[in-house]
Amino acid sequence: MPFTVLTAEFVTENNTFKKGLTELHDFEVDTLLEGEAAIRARREANTELAGFLDVAEKEGWRVIHTISAAASPNSPVSRVAYDQIAGVITDAIAADKDKINGILLSLHGAQVTEFCEDGEGELLARIRAITGPDMLIGVTLDLHANVTRAMVRDAQMWVSFKTYPHIDMRACGVQLAKMMGDAMAGCTRPVTLRRDVPMMDEVNSGRSDEGPMVPLYEEARLQEEEPGILSVSLNAGFSDADIKEMGPTVLVTYDKGVAGAEARAGEIADAHARAIWEARNSVANVFLDVDEAAAEAAGFDAANGPLVIADYSDNPGSGAYGDATNLLAAMLKAGLQDAVFSPMIDAGAAAKLHRQKVGAVVTLPVGGKNDPAFGGGPLMLTGTITHLSDGAFRGDGPMLGGLDRTFGATAVLKVEGVEILIVTEREQMLDQQQLRAFGIDPTKRKTLALKSMQHFRAAFELLAGKVIVCDSGALSTPQMSRRPYRNVRRPIWPLDPDVAF
Numbered sequence: 264m265p266f267t268v269l270t271a272e273f274v275t276e277n278n279t280f281k282k283g284l285t286e287l288h289d290f291e292v293d294t295l296l297e298g299e300a301a302i303r304a305r306r307e308a309n310t311e312l313a314g315f316l317d318v319a320e321k322e323g324w325r326v327i328h329t330i331s332a333a334a335s336p337n338s339p340v341s342r343v344a345y346d347q348i349a350g351v352i353t354d355a356i357a358a359d360k361d362k363i364n365g366i367l368l369s370l371h372g373a374q375v376t377e378f379c380e381d382g383e384g385e386l387l388a389r390i391r392a393i394t395g396p397d398m399l400i401g402v403t404l405d406l407h408a409n410v411t412r413a414m415v416r417d418a419q420m421w422v423s424f425k426t427y428p429h430i431d432m433r434a435c436g437v438q439l440a441k442m443m444g445d446a447m448a449g450c451t452r453p454v455t456l457r458r459d460v461p462m463m464d465e466v467n468s469g470r471s472d473e474g475p476m477v478p479l480y481e482e483a484r485l486q487e488e489e490p491g492i493l494s495v496s497l498n499a500g501f502s503d504a505d506i507k508e509m510g511p512t513v514l515v516t517y518d519k520g521v522a523g524a525e526a527r528a529g530e531i532a533d534a535h536a537r538a539i540w541e542a543r544n545s546v547a548n549v550f551l552d553v554d555e556a557a558a559e560a561a562g563f564d565a566a567n568g569p570l571v572i573a574d575y576s577d578n579p580g581s582g583a584y585g586d587a588t589n590l591l592a593a594m595l596k597a598g599l600q601d602a603v604f605s606p607m608i609d610a611g612a613a614a615k616l617h618r619q620k621v622g623a624v625v626t627l628p629v630g631g632k633n634d635p636a637f638g639g640g641p642l643m644l645t646g647t648i649t650h651l652s653d654g655a656f657r658g659d660g661p662m663l664g665g666l667d668r669t670f671g672a673t674a675v676l677k678v679e680g681v682e683i684l685i686v687t688e689r690e691q692m693l694d695q696q697q698l699r700a701f702g703i704d705p706t707k708r709k710t711l712a713l714k715s716m717q718h719f720r721a722a723f724e725l726l727a728g729k730v731i732v733c734d735s736g737a738l739s740t741p742q743m744s745r746r747p748y749r750n751v752r753r754p755i756w757p758l759d760p761d762v763a764f
Contacts, residue, residue, distance in 0.1 A: 409506060410459075491528075578716045
């Protein structure tokens with residue numbers, strides 16, 4: 264008889280310093296689909312679900328897919344949204360628990376709700392209360408996970424991404440599903456151990472293109488080929504979530520049926536945790552202030568491609584507001600031409616522009632309305648509307664290829680030499696279609712100021728003449744001491760530079 268596997272995706276990360284809550288609407292903007300509708304939308308894309316299904320179809324498993332729920336990083340998840348999405352998953356498990364051989368979950372690992380610090384731990388506890396202790400549960404995670412003890416307690420198998428920008432989602436789904444197949448067949452008895460590091464996050468946030476994590480990821484891949492070692496996951500942490508168990512972790516899933524595997528798993532985990540700690544001063548990024556970034560753009564020769572300025576600290580992908588204005592103000596002050604600033608998340612400004620027509624010259628306040636102390640206040644701008652759209656686009660790059668997304672009501676406002684993409688809904692810059700769909704060819708511009716920490720590199724680094732990184736002083740500034748931490752365990756680096764490991 265073929266195995267029956269239940270699957271679900273419940274993915275978001277939450278910035279506890281951001282005002283408001285993540286509601287059902289925020290999932291609907293990104294992904295909130297059940298059953299076959301979710302499979303149709305995500306089967307051919309670079310998703311963990313697609314990886315689960317690759318293995319399931321090959322092995323002839325029956326799959327019960329419950330829900331795919333994903334929201335762009337934002338403030339904590341509301342109880343209403345959490346309970347509704349988690350309820351779809353737990354109701355299906357309760358209805359079919361006697362038929363299920365295993366559960367595969369795509370989670371993030373840095374979900375915080377309005378009622379608890381550990382959204383994933385809460386979900387797994389609810390599932391365990393239904394299934395009992397023996398059900399096989401496997402989880403994929405974003406590498407920016409704050410992995411808690413409660414999470415590891417309630418699932419046996421874990422696989423985290425090993426790329427940042429994240430381009431291995433489907434591959435991780437395949438890896439976990441194969442592990443699940445072996446466990447369901449009784450070939451392995453998986454268990455996971457966890458090690459944590461007294462840091463707020465890995466110093467380069469887990470970059471896989473440069474910095475100290477690159478050789479560690481490669482070593483982890485090789486270790487996964489050792490007898491009894493099933494997966495090695497290196498989690499960079501997420502310091503925008505002020506929770507007790509914030510920070511980098513190492514997870515090693517091993518087969519307890521293999522002699523010596525437990526001891527070897529401990530050696531691997533300890534070595535990686537020590538390596539992350541010892542690299543805590545190895546910062547790969549050089550952070551420019553906004554005036555330095557604008558000055559470099561003013562003198563840049565774009566013959567070999569545009570200058571890409573990553574607005575690191577206003578990254579919507581880490582839960583920042585995406586409406587900081589300091590960098591834009593500096594770009595306008597420097598008189599940049601053929602420049603792009605994207606996105607400016609300002610629903611009010613987008614709505615006002617949509618009451619006009621393309622070609623209209625308008626004056627209105629833009630950005631800086633959520634928290635001017637982080638990234639600057641509103642700018643009163645006069646410009647020409649060059650494009651109006653409902654904001655829909657389909658990604659075609661390494662991260663979003665094949666997935667439909669929307670910025671909501673969107674406008675391009677050209678102010679002097681800068682085109683500003685003003686949008687309604689949250690999204691960081693991940694894909695060239697986030698410009699091309701709105702009439703902006705990134706290869707024909709001299710400067711691209713993109714709100715993103717690292718994911719922009721997947722789609723934009725190859726076309727860039729040069730990439731620089733800017734700290735605009737917004738909510739996700741690398742200057743962590745500017746944020747009022749209250750819940751994180753102490754002592755912890757870098758808030759407490761003398762902490763010992």
